[in-house]
Amino acid sequence: MSTFKAPKGTYDLTPPDSAKYLAVREAIAAPLKNSGYGYIETPGFEDVALFSRGVGESTDIVSKEMYTLTTKGGSELALRPEGTASVLRAALEANLHKLGNLPVKLWYSGSYYRYERPQKGRYRHFSQVGAEAIGAEDPALDAELIILADQAYRSLGLRNFRILLNSLGDKECRPVYRDALQEFLRELDLDDDTRRRIELNPLRVLDDKRPEVQKQLVGAPVLRDYLCDACKAYHEEVRDLLTAEGVVYEDDEKLVRGLDYYTRTTFEFVHDGLGSQSAVGGGGRYDGLSEMIGGPALPSVGWALGVDRTVLALEAEGIELELPASTSVFAVPLGEEARRVLFAKVTELRRLGVATDFAFGGRGLKGAMKSANRSGARFTVVAGERDLAEGVVQLKDMESGEQQPVALDALVAEIQQKLA
Numbered sequence: 474m475s476t477f478k479a480p481k482g483t484y485d486l487t488p489p490d491s492a493k494y495l496a497v498r499e500a501i502a503a504p505l506k507n508s509g510y511g512y513i514e515t516p517g518f519e520d521v522a523l524f525s526r527g528v529g530e531s532t533d534i535v536s537k538e539m540y541t542l543t544t545k546g547g548s549e550l551a552l553r554p555e556g557t558a559s560v561l562r563a564a565l566e567a568n569l570h571k572l573g574n575l576p577v578k579l580w581y582s583g584s585y586y587r588y589e590r591p592q593k594g595r596y597r598h599f600s601q602v603g604a605e606a607i608g609a610e611d612p613a614l615d616a617e618l619i620i621l622a623d624q625a626y627r628s629l630g631l632r633n634f635r636i637l638l639n640s641l642g643d644k645e646c647r648p649v650y651r652d653a654l655q656e657f658l659r660e661l662d663l664d665d666d667t668r669r670r671i672e673l674n675p676l677r678v679l680d681d682k683r684p685e686v687q688k689q690l691v692g693a694p695v696l697r698d699y700l701c702d703a704c705k706a707y708h709e710e711v712r713d714l715l716t717a718e719g720v721v722y723e724d725d726e727k728l729v730r731g732l733d734y735y736t737r738t739t740f741e742f743v744h745d746g747l748g749s750q751s752a753v754g755g756g757g758r759y760d761g762l763s764e765m766i767g768g769p770a771l772p773s774v775g776w777a778l779g780v781d782r783t784v785l786a787l788e789a790e791g792i793e794l795e796l797p798a799s800t801s802v803f804a805v806p807l808g809e810e811a812r813r814v815l816f817a818k819v820t821e822l823r824r825l826g827v828a829t830d831f832a833f834g835g836r837g838l839k840g841a842m843k844s845a846n847r848s849g850a851r852f853t854v855v856a857g858e859r860d861l862a863e864g865v866v867q868l869k870d871m872e873s874g875e876q877q878p879v880a881l882d883a884l885v886a887e888i889q890q891k892l893a
């Protein structure tokens with residue numbers, strides 16, 4: 474222990490568990506890489522205004538949860554609380570949308586920061602893999618993204634997740650609904666905070682989890698009844714495409730999500746083994762966001778899946794990922810000469826791509842064999858002075874426990890053949 478601990482609401486990823494996180498990131502990214510999405514990386518911090526304008530002043534993320542800072546040069550920055558606004562900003566800045574190849578499809582993976590009340594599944598630093606498809610209004614694109622997320626979760630072996638789907642309408646029909654909803658909500662018996670929310674972001678009131686609020690929301694106008702014909706047709710098409718591909722979803726009229734930029738298609742992936750922090754991922758269409766941050770009209774859609782909660786979901790379902798052992802061969806030298814000889818073999822094996830490790834620190838046989846065991850290596854190479862005098866090393870198969878002498882010159886070829 475040092476004097477210091479990881480800050481509140483954060484945790485470290487250390488071996489062997491950290492391998493699971495890497496595998497989850499890779500599993501989520503794989504279907505994207507296979508579907509025309511290019512990798513993008515943006516800074517961990519941005520101009521505060523990008524988020525206040527993009528995500529929305531009235532959202533919890535911006536009003537309560539952002540880590541903001543003023544630099545020595547006087548810039549107002551925020552650690553990124555989410556990925557979409559940054560990715561769109563970067564795509565516009567690089568003029569990716571002008572290369573005549575719309576939609577621009579991008580994927581990313583990284584750390585995000587929200588000043589939240591920490592609990593299981595809710596952290597102040599967490600990690601997401603996300604995808605954005607920028608510059609096309611096409612229901613097949615919305616469907617593609619939902620299908621790819623579904624595929625990612627399934628490839629990990631997850632089964633107890635559900636897809637919630639809704640349409641939030643567009644700039645024609647949503648304002649009409651918003652007015653109707655506000656009118657309804659203003660008549661209810663609500664606290665001052667919630668009353669303020671009615672004026673700022675009435676759709677969020679529908680999200681209120683408190684039973685005394687939910688009770689009053691029975692009979693509230695539902696967005697579905699207000700969708701314009703274009704939004705209705707669009708939503709139908711998304712649903713049909715999902716159904717045709719065998720992707721099961723639930724219509725959820727109350728799904729509004731915590732970010733202001735969403736229009737039309739919104740969806741969330743929830744896992745039933747996670748308690749209150751059940752959302753493992755979510756996303757939707759954000760047709761107006763580009764204009765909100767000063768860009769041209771670029772209808773877009775995207776999602777972000779939480780890596781931390783996906784790992785929790787794996788644990789909840791009792792899924793052990795089949796992770797290949799990180800080390801195939803472990804070399805144990807006994808004595809100075811063996812150390813030099815085996816170190817050279819280790820380097821040679823590594824150059825040939827064989828995952829190999831070495832007993833450092835000149836420990837005795839017993840301790841070194843313990844490390845060999847712990848490494849998960851398939852083979853251990855042990856060499857002492859007597860072996861080397863005979864021009865051999867001992868090759869031990871860690872699965873069968875069998876050990877045999879192998880000529881030093883033939884060692885690398887022998888190992889390659891056995892591993893093949």
Ligand code: AMP
Pocket residue numbers: 555587589594595596597598599600601731752753754755756777778779780781782783
């Ligand atoms: P959101 O941008 O809020 O829709 O978040 C997308 C996904 O990121 C969620 O479904 C979670 O899996 C994950 N996520 C969001 N906030 C947190 C947090 N504070 N801690 C852990 N995961 C989070």
